[in-house]
Amino acid sequence: MSILNVIIDQREGDLDVASAELIAAARPAGEVNAIVLAGAEKAQAWGARLGELGVQKVFYRAQEGTEDLFEVTDLQFIHHVVYHYSQGSVVLAHTAEGGDIAGRLAARLGSGVLTDVVALRADGSAQQSIFGDKVTITAAVGGACPVYTVRPGAVEPEENPQAGAGELCPVDFVAQEAPGARVLSFTPAVKGDRPELSQAKVVVAGGRGVGEEENFHSVLEPLADALGAAVGVTRDVVDLGHYPAQFQIGQTGATVSPDLYIGAGISGAIQHTSGMQTAGTIVVINNDEDAPIFQIADLGVVGDLFDVLPALTKEIESRR
Numbered sequence: 001m002s003i004l005n006v007i008i009d010q011r012e013g014d015l016d017v018a019s020a021e022l023i024a025a026a027r028p029a030g031e032v033n034a035i036v037l038a039g040a041e042k043a044q045a046w047g048a049r050l051g052e053l054g055v056q057k058v059f060y061r062a063q064e065g066t067e068d069l070f071e072v073t074d075l076q077f078i079h080h081v082v083y084h085y086s087q088g089s090v091v092l093a094h095t096a097e098g099g100d101i102a103g104r105l106a107a108r109l110g111s112g113v114l115t116d117v118v119a120l121r122a123d124g125s126a127q128q129s130i131f132g133d134k135v136t137i138t139a140a141v142g143g144a145c146p147v148y149t150v151r152p153g154a155v156e157p158e159e160n161p162q163a164g165a166g167e168l169c170p171v172d173f174v175a176q177e178a179p180g181a182r183v184l185s186f187t188p189a190v191k192g193d194r195p196e197l198s199q200a201k202v203v204v205a206g207g208r209g210v211g212e213e214e215n216f217h218s219v220l221e222p223l224a225d226a227l228g229a230a231v232g233v234t235r236d237v238v239d240l241g242h243y244p245a246q247f248q249i250g251q252t253g254a255t256v257s258p259d260l261y262i263g264a265g266i267s268g269a270i271q272h273t274s275g276m277q278t279a280g281t282i283v284v285i286n287n288d289e290d291a292p293i294f295q296i297a298d299l300g301v302v303g304d305l306f307d308v309l310p311a312l313t314k315e316i317e318s319r320r
C-alpha cells in the first residue's frame with residue numbers, strides 16, 4: 001500500500017481543521033503518516049487526535065530548538081523523514097508556505113509536483129479544478145515520492161480511528177544552516193477575533209471601491225463582525241497598502257469556499273473570482289451595473305456601498 005506523508009505545518013493551538021482536511025484528502029490514496037513541523041511538545045499533544053483522524057505514524061523532531069530556520073529547516077526535515085523513514089508521497093496545504101516547500105522538496109526527491117489539488121485518488125492521480133473552476137482535470141506525475149498541494153476547503157475533514165494509530169515517532173535531526181539565509185526573529189501574525197479566512201463560513205470582502213484604509217475599519221469590518229465573518233480583500237487593496245496581504249483572496253492569495261460571500265466595491269477580475277467562485281451564495285454590491293462580478297452573483301445590488309453596507313449592518317444587528 002502506498003504511503004502518504006501529510007505535513008502538519010501549524011505551530012500553535014489545538015490541531016486545526018486545515019490539518020484534518022489534509023489527512024482526509026490523503027486517505028483515499030493509501031496509508032497516512034504525519035510529519036509535524038511544530039516540534040516535540042506539540043506533536044505529542046496532537047498524537048491522539050491525529051490517530052483519531054486516521055494517521056498511523058506521527059514523525060517529529062526529537063530535539064527542541066531546531067525550528068528556528070522555518071521553511072529552510074522544514075524542507076530539510078521533511079526530506080530527511082521521507083528519505084529515511086517514510087518513503088512515499090507528500091501532501092501539503094496549498095498556501096504560500098506549502099507551495100514554497102513543495103517545489104524544492106519535489107526537486108530533492110526527484111519526483112513531480114501537482115499544485116492546487118482538489119482530490120487525490122487511489123492510483124496516485126489527482127484532480128485539479130482549473131480556469132477559474134470551470135474545468136476539472138485528472139493529472140499524474142512521475143517519481144517515487146510525488147508531492148501534492150491541496151486546496152484549503154476542498155475536502156471535508158472526517159474521523160477515522162484505527163487500532164495502533166497515532167504512533168509517536170521522534171526523529172533525530174540536525175538542521176544544516178542554509179548558506180546565506182537565516183531567520184533572525186519571528187513575530188506571529190496578529191490573528192484577532194475573526195474566523196480564519198480560508199476556513200470561514202461567511203466572508204465579507206472589499207475591493208478598491210471601499211477606498212481609504214479607514215473605510216475598511218468603519219464600513220466593511222462592522223458588517224463582518226455582525227455576521228461573525230472573516231474579512232477578505234482584492235489584490236489592488238493590498239497593493240495600495242489599505243489592508244494586510246494575508247487577507248487577499250484570489251489567484252495569488254487565499255482560496256475561499258464559504259457558504260456566503262459578500263463582495264463590495266469589487267469589479268470581478270478573474271484573478272479574484274478564481275479564489276471565491278465556489279462560494280455557496282454570492283452577494284455583491286457595486287455602483288456600476290456592468291461590473292463583471294454581477295455575472296457570478298446569486299444576488300446583486302447596484303448601489304453605493306457606503307449606503308448599502310451600513311444599512312445591512314444595522315439591519316442584521318437589529319435582528320440578533
Ligand SMILES: Cc1cc2nc3c(=O)[nH]c(=O)nc-3n(C[C@H](O)[C@H](O)[C@H](O)COP(=O)(O)OP(=O)(O)OC[C@H]3O[C@@H](n4cnc5c(N)ncnc54)[C@H](O)[C@@H]3O)c2cc1C
Nearest residue numbers: 207208209234235250251252265266267271272286287305
Ligand atoms: C498575475 C496577477 C495576479 C493577480 N492576483 C490577484 C488576486 O489574487 N486577487 C485579486 O483580487 N486580484 C488579483 N490580481 C488583480 C486583478 O487583476 C484586479 O486588478 C483586481 O482584482 C481588481 O481589484 P478591485 O476589484 O478591488 O478593483 P477595481 O477593478 O478597480 O474595481 C473596483 C470596483 O469598485 C466599484 N466601486 C467603486 N466605488 C464604489 C462604491 N462607492 N460603491 C460600490 N461600488 C463601487 C467600481 O465600480 C469597480 O467595479 C492579479 C493580477 C495579476 C496580473
